[in-house]
Amino acid sequence: MLISKLFGGFPFLKKTPVNLFIHVGPGKTGSSVIQNWSVQNQDFLAKSRFFYPNHGFDSNGISSGHANKLCSRELVSLNDQVKYSPPYFDSAKSKLFLKVIQSLKYPNILLSSEAFWMQLDSLCQFFPQAKFIFYIRSPMSFLESGYNQRVKRQNISTEIKKTLPNYKLQCYGAKMLLDMVAKYGRERFIIKLYNRKRFKEGNVLYDFYSIFGLTKLPNVEHEEINTSYSFEALEFKRFLNQFEISRRFNIKLDQLLQRYPDGDYHYSLLPPEFFQITKKKEVEYMQALLQELQFNAVEIEEYLEDLNATPQKNYRTQSELGKDSELMWDYIQKDDASLCQYLKQIVKK
Numbered sequence: 001m002l003i004s005k006l007f008g009g010f011p012f013l014k015k016t017p018v019n020l021f022i023h024v025g026p027g028k029t030g031s032s033v034i035q036n037w038s039v040q041n042q043d044f045l046a047k048s049r050f051f052y053p054n055h056g057f058d059s060n061g062i063s064s065g066h067a068n069k070l071c072s073r074e075l076v077s078l079n080d081q082v083k084y085s086p087p088y089f090d091s092a093k094s095k096l097f098l099k100v101i102q103s104l105k106y107p108n109i110l111l112s113s114e115a116f117w118m119q120l121d122s123l124c125q126f127f128p129q130a131k132f133i134f135y136i137r138s139p140m141s142f143l144e145s146g147y148n149q150r151v152k153r154q155n156i157s158t159e160i161k162k163t164l165p166n167y168k169l170q171c172y173g174a175k176m177l178l179d180m181v182a183k184y185g186r187e188r189f190i191i192k193l194y195n196r197k198r199f200k201e202g203n204v205l206y207d208f209y210s211i212f213g214l215t216k217l218p219n220v221e222h223e224e225i226n227t228s229y230s231f232e233a234l235e236f237k238r239f240l241n242q243f244e245i246s247r248r249f250n251i252k253l254d255q256l257l258q259r260y261p262d263g264d265y266h267y268s269l270l271p272p273e274f275f276q277i278t279k280k281k282e283v284e285y286m287q288a289l290l291q292e293l294q295f296n297a298v299e300i301e302e303y304l305e306d307l308n309a310t311p312q313k314n315y316r317t318q319s320e321l322g323k324d325s326e327l328m329w330d331y332i333q334k335d336d337a338s339l340c341q342y343l344k345q346i347v348k349k
Helices: 002-007 031-040 042-047 091-102 114-126 139-153 174-184 204-210 231-240 247-258 272-292 297-309 326-335 337-348
Strands: 019-023 075-078 081-084 108-112 131-136 189-193
Touching (some): 031 042, 031 108, 091 114, 114 131, 114 174, 139 231, 139 247, 139 272, 231 326, 231 337, 247 337, 272 297
Parallel strands (some): 019 108, 131 189
16 A cells, blocks of 8 residues: 555556665665665565565675665776766666566566765656655764765875865755756655664664555564674774775775774764754754754754754764774784785785
């Protein structure tokens, strides 16, 4: 019944029984948890009349999801280095995928990849029957989580406070979402609030699958995936980001730091004065955004209440790079001596 309501307005359903849901993220809104659980519970989803195509994930459970089903990348030469381009929408792949899903016995198809949100315009045009699932995360929460991610994946070494003078308060992906809603209509989008206070057991999985009326999920573990580094791991990685580390060793390092068992995980890098001033602006911004996205008054009130009541985590100042890193060296040495030796050689150069 819920599925038919979601798709009731689409003439596409007069031609085919397939309902296509495309989860686009964006980043830092629990996509890794959703993808990891979904690919490991395909049988349950199949019994619930959902087809979730297979995809891989790394040793930490992180995946690009179904990006390669609808998108492609090319090898490009940049500064004497050969790298892959960002994903781009591939109409040939998408035509093939469309033929495949129309021949399946499943009435519901679910895809997930953060690569999709940057291709929303093309996807909306190519799949006029699809529903797009988009999570909104508060700007300041994303600011810290996103900074942590850039240290992890983009190898930056800059302190966060040096980036704040240029900080623009906005939700990640909000402009794109507003443009697409204006162009294609609000009914094409299932927009969810990333608010762990309101998630059952604090887990985004329950919130995500409640969209489809699936409330009893098997094999739900509460181990988080692609979490932010601990403060100690973050500062250690920031120190190492000054040096040229091969991609292979960077991946191994990230996997180790991702599962570092000790350290402070409940911290904030934002100066308290900045936090307090920006917090007030954030509440006003979110109220206006949610109203523009046509959330109901109760949802807006509850969300803003939670946002206002969220205190800043323990403030930690970022110190001189390389300071107090002996514990991290010991951790790397015990887990992967060859990686530790390689890193120490790089640092000594």
